[in-house]
Amino acid sequence: MHIQIRKFYYGDIPEENTGGATPINHSTEQGWPLWEVFIRSKQGLDHKHVGSLHAADAAMAIENARDVYTRRQEGVSIWVVESKFVHASDPADAESLYEPAADKIYRHPTFYDLPDAVKHM
Amino acid sequence: MELYDLEKKFQEKIEKEIKIEPRDWMPDAYRKTNLRQISQHAHSEIVGMLPEGNWISRAPSLKRKAILIAKVQDEAGHGLYLYSAAETLGTSREQMIDDLHSGKAKYSSIFNYPTLTWADMGAVGWLVDGAAILNQVMLCRTSYGPYARAMVRICKEESFHQRQGFESLLVMSQGTEAQRAMCQDAINRWWWPSLMMFGPKDSESTNSDQSMKWKIKRKTNDELRQQFVDMIAEQIKLLGMTLPDPDLRWNEERKHYDFGEINWTEFWNVVKGNGPCNKQRLEARNKAHEEGAWVRAAALAYAEKKRVRTTAKVA
Numbered sequence: 001m002h003i004q005i006r007k008f009y010y011g012d013i014p015e016e017n018t019g020g021a022t023p024i025n026h027s028t029e030q031g032w033p034l035w036e037v038f039i040r041s042k043q044g045l046d047h048k049h050v051g052s053l054h055a056a057d058a059a060m061a062i063e064n065a066r067d068v069y070t071r072r073q074e075g076v077s078i079w080v081v082e083s084k085f086v087h088a089s090d091p092a093d094a095e096s097l098y099e100p101a102a103d104k105i106y107r108h109p110t111f112y113d114l115p116d117a118v119k120h121m
Numbered sequence: 122m123e124l125y126d127l128e129k130k131f132q133e134k135i136e137k138e139i140k141i142e143p144r145d146w147m148p149d150a151y152r153k154t155n156l157r158q159i160s161q162h163a164h165s166e167i168v169g170m171l172p173e174g175n176w177i178s179r180a181p182s183l184k185r186k187a188i189l190i191a192k193v194q195d196e197a198g199h200g201l202y203l204y205s206a207a208e209t210l211g212t213s214r215e216q217m218i219d220d221l222h223s224g225k226a227k228y229s230s231i232f233n234y235p236t237l238t239w240a241d242m243g244a245v246g247w248l249v250d251g252a253a254i255l256n257q258v259m260l261c262r263t264s265y266g267p268y269a270r271a272m273v274r275i276c277k278e279e280s281f282h283q284r285q286g287f288e289s290l291l292v293m294s295q296g297t298e299a300q301r302a303m304c305q306d307a308i309n310r311w312w313w314p315s316l317m318m319f320g321p322k323d324s325e326s327t328n329s330d331q332s333m334k335w336k337i338k339r340k341t342n343d344e345l346r347q348q349f350v351d352m353i354a355e356q357i358k359l360l361g362m363t364l365p366d367p368d369l370r371w372n373e374e375r376k377h378y379d380f381g382e383i384n385w386t387e388f389w390n391v392v393k394g395n396g397p398c399n400k401q402r403l404e405a406r407n408k409a410h411e412e413g414a415w416v417r418a419a420a421l422a423y424a425e426k427k428r429v430r431t432t433a434k435v436a
Contacts, residue, residue: 029414030421031215034208051271052205054214056417057424068198071191072278091144 034083035061037068039075047079055080135336140266143209151335155265156210158337163203164221164228166196168402172236173245181239188285189242195282199275206267222407224394229253231318233396240293240300240307246286248308248315251353254279255345256319264336287356294360301362308357309365316380317388319346347377354378 032054038047050069055061061080069075089097105111114121127146134141141147170193177193180186204214220226231249236242257279260272293304320342332338340348350369357364368381390396 029215029417031213032417032421051202051274052208053201056420057427060420060424067194068201071194071198088144091142091146 032056035065035080036083036086037061037065038079038081039065039069040077040079041075043076047077050074052083058082132334135264135334138336140269141264142266150331151337152210154332154335154337155268156207156212158332159203159207159210159265159268159271160212160217160220161227161229163200163207163217164226165232166200166203167221168228168232168406170196170200171402171405172232172234172398173242175236176239176242179239180242185242185289192246192282192285195278199278202271202274203268206265206271209267218410222403222410224403227392229318230388230391230396231314232402233391233398234310234314235398237310238303238307240290240303241311243286243289243293243304244307244311246282246284247290247356248286248311248353249318250279250282250286252315252318252349254283255349255352259338259340259345262336262339287360290360290362294362304360305362308360308362312364312366313383313387314391316346316349316383317391319343319349321385321388350378350380 033056034052035055035058036052037050039050040047053061053064053068055064058080062078065078065080070078101107128148131141131147131151141151173189173193173196177186177189180189204217207217208214217226221228231252236245254276257272257276261269261276263269263272290304290308293300323341323343333341354364354369354371366381368379370379372379391399394400
């Protein structure tokens with residue numbers, strides 16, 4: 001039996017350039033601002049940072065976040081914040097900021113030795 | 122601190138499996154390597170939508186059409202996660218898109234092959250996504266934090282891509298003789314390009330050594346390729362099809378499959394821009410970008426108008 005398979009050679013994208021495209025100078029085009037996205041995965045939990053995206057305004061940022069970050073029921077609520085408004089600590093200060101906590105083990109309940117007889121503590 | 126000390130501290134962090142975050146100090150070459158790899162990866166997701174988008178309107182059933190649309194939408198999402206990760210290294214989205222459109226930036230060569238029949242949708246899911254997943258699972262543990270986090274998200278979504286592909290071929294492999302032939306034909310055409318996805322042999326790969334030392338990559342091209350061959354050589358038995366390689370056989374001593382030599386001339390030709398669809402893909406991307414320019418400008422103008430109105434009301 002002779003089986004013929006029909007192949008769509010180069011049929012992917014129309015060859016002809018339809019539509020009135022005008023060449024633009026991309027590098028001067030003003031881009032949309034960057035937004036940070038926070039998602040609450042279910043009622044009762046904190047919003048958590050999940051990533052970022054570009055959008056013209058807050059409403060579009062929320063719409064885009066819904067499409068990009070919640071396609072599989074990952075969330076029930078979305079926050080967006082324009083990235084330029086996020087202030088962060090300097091990684092170079094990490095030592096002075098966070099290391100002092102390392103030697104204060106008395107701040108943890110496990111520091112205290114209690115007899116086994118003590119219940120409910 | 123001297124540069125030498127910074128580099129030493131950086132490497133110590135890598136050895137201790139501490140992730141590198143955007144504002145941490147990093148060697149320029151580390152930044153550049155990550156930027157190149159992440160942006161190429163993002164471009165691949167975006168261009169990867171084209172060969173599959175080709176079949177959305179011709180899917181054989183509503184079920185298959187819905188699956189294909191979901192898969193293509195995932196790929197757009199994966200592109201966006203990755204562009205965001207790349208932006209944390211200090212480049213702009215516009216710059217990356219420009220580099221893709223001008224042909225300066227590369228994307229995975231696999232997408233320069235045409236999707237000729239419906240069976241190609243199955244073969245692309247099973248083989249191409251299957252190969253991509255091996256690479257991506259490894260990258261979930263890459264040393265640059267934003268890249269690793271993007272990959273975790275992507276891997277969660279990607280496994281459906283491979284499974285739907287195999288299932289689609291499985292249905293075809295149990296169909297009519299013509300369907301079986303179409304299935305085998307698609308496998309024949311996609312097998313070798315899929316093996317090429319892992320890149321040049323370790324002995325010839327220029328980027329591998331340093332990337333391993335910085336734990337950007339954790340397995341070599343050849344290791345991943347062998348893992349892929351071992352996996353597919355077993356799975357194909359369930360389809361009752363064959364892989365187009367007369368040298369493919371189990372090696373009891375190595376406990377791996379041996380396989381034939383890849384056509385490296387073809388590989389380099391496609392990388393250099395002479396594959397069957399390189400030109401078309403770039404044209405399609407450029408066309409979409411140019412035709413969307415007014416939409417992007419209008420959205421910005423609208424946002425600005427709303428901002429001015431709100432400010433006026435407050436005042």
